[in-house]
Amino acid sequence: MRRKLPYLFVSLGILVADQWTKHLVEARLPRGASEPVIAGFLNLVHVKNTGVAFGMFASDSGSTSWVLTVLGLVALAAVSVYFAWTPAQDRLLLTALALVAGGAVGNLLDRVLAGSVTDFVDVFVGTYHWPAFNVADSAITVGIVLMVLDTFRHRPGEAGAAADPAAPGTAPETS
Secondary structure, eight states: OGGGHHHHHHHHHHHHHHHHHHHHHHHHSOTTOEEEEETTTEEEEEEEEOSSGGGTTOOSOHHHHHHHHHHHHHHHHHHHHHHHHSOTTOHHHHHHHHHHHHHHHHHHHHHHHHSSEEEEEEEEETTEEOOOBOHHHHHHHHHHHHHHHHHTSOOTTOTTTTTOTTSTTOOOOOO
16 A cells, blocks of 8 residues: 555645635635636636536535535545555556545535535636636546546456467467
8 A cells, every 4th residue: 555655645635736726716716706817718717516527417405415425425435445456556547546536525525514616717718618617626537537548558467468469478379
């Protein structure tokens, strides 16, 4: 487990960056306000999200918040088990899981403490706005993309390697 410790620091770094940026937004930008960062492309906004990532399944219902909290805890538990079972040499997968875990904890903390998640990044082109998001959402998204990429990665000793005649350690067929 000691070889996996750096990945836990990645999760902690994501959590700290997420909570710090949300705190700055909440302290310095009134709710509903928008400040341009890159004209015509990027604004800082202050919105409260009662749904999941990117505002999906948003609701003002308190029961929805608890359901999402429970689902988030279940997902975090699954990621934790997956992390524990992943070999230390699987650096890409461990990085992906660390990003997902850090983001999940950041958003879960908000949901448990405030009943909603603070989103503040508003990316847009013309009149099309991507739903507002935060550091935790970004980490979860990047982590999931890395997990998908990891599924396409060849690992030595996997099934299929022996069927490849060019694979090291396989003898050519003779007739």
